[in-house]
Amino acid sequence: MLKKIKDLAVSHGEEIVALRHHFHTHPEVAWEEVETTKKIVDILEKLGYTIVKKGFGGTECGVVADLKGGKPGGCVALRADIDALPLQEENDVPYASKKPCVMHACGHDAHAAMLLGTAMVLAKIRDEIPGTVRLLFQPAEESGLKAGAKAMVEEGALEGVDSIGGLHCWSLAPTGTVLYRSGPIMAAADGWYLTIKGKGGHGSAPENAIDPTITAANLVLNLQAIVGREVSAKETVVISTGVMKAGETVFNIIPDSVTMNGTVRSFNPAVQDTVEAAMRRVIAGLCAAGRCEFSLDYKRFIPATINDHEVTMTAKAVCEDILGAENVKESELVMGSEDYSYFEQKVPGTYFFLGTANPDKGTNTAHHHPKFNVDDDALPAGSAILAGFAWARLTKNG
Ligand SMILES: [Zn+2]
Ligand SMILES: [Zn+2]
Numbered sequence: 001m002l003k004k005i006k007d008l009a010v011s012h013g014e015e016i017v018a019l020r021h022h023f024h025t026h027p028e029v030a031w032e033e034v035e036t037t038k039k040i041v042d043i044l045e046k047l048g049y050t051i052v053k054k055g056f057g058g059t060e061c062g063v064v065a066d067l068k069g070g071k072p073g074g075c076v077a078l079r080a081d082i083d084a085l086p087l088q089e090e091n092d093v094p095y096a097s098k099k100p101c102v103m104h105a106c107g108h109d110a111h112a113a114m115l116l117g118t119a120m121v122l123a124k125i126r127d128e129i130p131g132t133v134r135l136l137f138q139p140a141e142e143s144g145l146k147a148g149a150k151a152m153v154e155e156g157a158l159e160g161v162d163s164i165g166g167l168h169c170w171s172l173a174p175t176g177t178v179l180y181r182s183g184p185i186m187a188a189a190d191g192w193y194l195t196i197k198g199k200g201g202h203g204s205a206p207e208n209a210i211d212p213t214i215t216a217a218n219l220v221l222n223l224q225a226i227v228g229r230e231v232s233a234k235e236t237v238v239i240s241t242g243v244m245k246a247g248e249t250v251f252n253i254i255p256d257s258v259t260m261n262g263t264v265r266s267f268n269p270a271v272q273d274t275v276e277a278a279m280r281r282v283i284a285g286l287c288a289a290g291r292c293e294f295s296l297d298y299k300r301f302i303p304a305t306i307n308d309h310e311v312t313m314t315a316k317a318v319c320e321d322i323l324g325a326e327n328v329k330e331s332e333l334v335m336g337s338e339d340y341s342y343f344e345q346k347v348p349g350t351y352f353f354l355g356t357a358n359p360d361k362g363t364n365t366a367h368h369h370p371k372f373n374v375d376d377d378a379l380p381a382g383s384a385i386l387a388g389f390a391w392a393r394l395t396k397n398g
Contacts, residue, residue, distance in 0.1 A: 001125070002392075008121040008384075009380045010380050013117075013380040016113050023112050023113060026097075026098065037062060047123040049123075052064040056139060057140070057146065059139065065137075070128060074131045076389075077158060077165075078389070079149075081111055081138045085104070086101055087370055088100065090371050091370075093373070108141065110169045114383045118135075129391070133394070147339035150342045165389045166343070166350075167353065167382060171363060173355030178352055178353065180316045180328065186351070189336075190266075190301060191262070191298075193260075193261050193298075196287060200255055203251065204252065209254040213255065218286050220260075226282065227275075240262050241261075243260060272300070279298065305351055306341070311348045316328060318389050356374045361375055
């Protein structure tokens with residue numbers, strides 16, 4: 001069946017690429033993917049899919065659709081995110097974005113097109129499918145706190161689903177390859193927002209002021225001691241200070257307060273708990289020592305993406321069959337984050353990277369760069385892999 005799936009995906013190659021170009025020309029940012037959703041719904045309805053729910057998070061964005069196979073069985077979900085980024089495109093291609101300062105610079109146009117290609121393939125083998133394939137076209141992967149995946153899970157998108165698969169195109173790996181990983185693959189992303197309040201005064205008389213810059217300086221260093229001294233060397237964690245503001249331009253004024261923001265990245269929820277607790281303790285202690293008051297807002301934006309071993313092995317076997325074993329390799333841990341993690345908190349799943357880098361075409365530029373682009377030649381294999389994964393899961397459960 002995988003051979004048939006692959007051939008079907010190749011036969012739909014031109015349509016898949018045309019869809020990618022359409023989405024690329026008409027990008028919509030997080031929670032504004034109304035026209036993108038309409039286009040997807042239109043195609044799915046024509047293919048005979050049942051629209052389970054359209055619109056999430058109080059918007060018209062995102063859709064869940066089912067294909068009920070000809071035989072009884074379980075339910076497997078496949079996910080594609082569909083949002084673009086607020087960025088001015090710098091690619092000179094015929095299908096470049098027509099919207100100023102909106103661009104598909106992460107490849108979610110390719111994700112939507114590939115999953116529609118998968119939908120076409122599965123529709124053709126529908127009678128043979130033992131169970132239901134659920135397609136999740138997810139809005140707002142790039143939105144931070146209001147994550148599209150979280151909204152979809154809360155609004156029942158995974159009800160009745162046994163397992164889930166999803167991929168991200170990857171400009172760091174060559175076209176024709178896949179990077180998989182069992183266990184953690186992408187980091188949890190936390191943000192911290194701190195104000196240290198001292199007492200301003202004349203720069204010549206610090207004894208009459210409470211200088212918050214001393215506490216801030218101590219804190220920058222002591223936060224790194226949490227990484228080095230409180231977390232096992234076998235774990236992976238990063239604490240970064242991204243913003244630090246004190247005073248204005250005047251040289252002889254001790255500022256009243258310092259604001260600091262930063263991020264914490266981790267893979268193990270227990271480590272995440274340790275770091276947050278340690279940060280709260282160290283901040284409180286250093287502020288007390290420096291006679292400063294403080295307010296801290298620590299936000300857990302996105303959990304770590306933790307792949308299920310068995311489901312990952314299903315995807316690995318399918319990728320090896322479609323791309324050749326030599327083209328399927330284990331991924332490193334990636335310090336970026338993905339709201340796909342919310343799906344994997346709910347059901348066992350896997351998330352992997354589909355290589356789209358082709359230096360001759362310039363598709364090896366970093367994600368989120370104004371010149372980011374996807375190698376269209378990678379798309380039919382992506383559609384085949386997702387369809388093959390669904391087939392493999394359902395035949396296993398049946
Ligand atoms: Zn992305
Ligand atoms: Zn992105």
